[in-house]
Amino acid sequence: MLALKTVTCIAFFITLALGLHLEVPSSTNPKPVCIRDFVQPSQLVVVNVKTNSVAGDGQKLNMRITDRNGNEYRTIYDVRRTANIAFTSQGTAFDICFTNTMVHKWIKSSSPSREIELDVETGASARDWNAVQSAEKLKPIELDLRMVEEQIQEISNELGYLKAREERMRDTNESTNSRVKWFSILIFLSLIGLGAWQIQYLRHYFKVKHII
Numbered sequence: 001m002l003a004l005k006t007v008t009c010i011a012f013f014i015t016l017a018l019g020l021h022l023e024v025p026s027s028t029n030p031k032p033v034c035i036r037d038f039v040q041p042s043q044l045v046v047v048n049v050k051t052n053s054v055a056g057d058g059q060k061l062n063m064r065i066t067d068r069n070g071n072e073y074r075t076i077y078d079v080r081r082t083a084n085i086a087f088t089s090q091g092t093a094f095d096i097c098f099t100n101t102m103v104h105k106w107i108k109s110s111s112p113s114r115e116i117e118l119d120v121e122t123g124a125s126a127r128d129w130n131a132v133q134s135a136e137k138l139k140p141i142e143l144d145l146r147m148v149e150e151q152i153q154e155i156s157n158e159l160g161y162l163k164a165r166e167e168r169m170r171d172t173n174e175s176t177n178s179r180v181k182w183f184s185i186l187i188f189l190s191l192i193g194l195g196a197w198q199i200q201y202l203r204h205y206f207k208v209k210h211i212i
Contacts, residue, residue, distance in 0.1 A: 022116040024100040026059045032097040039089045039122050040158060046126040047096060049083040050117040060101045061114050067094040086126070096120070124150040 024033050039045060051061060063083060065073040073087040073094065100114050124147060133143045 020116075020118045022098070022118060024061065024098045024114045024116060026100040026102040026112040026114065028102050030099045030101050032064075032099045034095045034097040035118065035120075036093055036095050037120050037122070038093045040154070040161065041089060041092060043089045043123055044126045045087055045089055045094070046121045047083075047085045048119040048121075049079060049085075051079055051081060052115045053080045057112065058102060058104045059112055059114055060103050061116075062099045062101070064097045064099075065094060066097070067091045089122075123154045 020035065022033060022035075024030075037045075047065065049063065053059070053061065060077070061079045063074075063076045063079050065075075065085065065087070067073070067090065069091050071090050074085045076083050076085075096118070098114075098116065102112065127150075129143060129147060132138070132146070138146065
């Protein structure tokens, strides 16, 4: 369920583990490169990062994970080689942002950058199933069935969330339509009243002027 700024509905209710390859340019005043992922509240998230960092390349790659509610899950300064972060989401979306600062000019490259391999796993795919298998002494087929069961349960929960959200939106639309209808009726009656008043005023004016 990974998207760059735009999100389709299908990406919301299918739990997948996807990877992205990014190239983050380096500058003295870098702009953040951000990836947004959508999850369920209280869902396990594991973020794995690999970079092609080289000692002394004059670049400093920082990584920050936040959500739209202002929660900060993790900040890592000067990411080297790999970084692995696990957290529990508090909202329905979170942002992974990278900034690559040029500490001093790198002679061998006129446009230095960092290559990043980003993997994000959520829900059942983020669990350490080897640990589960060892703790519960599960056979391989039992472990596979357990994984499928949890994935199906997650999809069911997400579909239930979408259904409840659709019902709330429908109620909001119906309430808005009702208000618009009564507002339109009020405007129509006001126009009729204004027209009747103008007719009476003109009749009175013409009588005073002895026109009628």
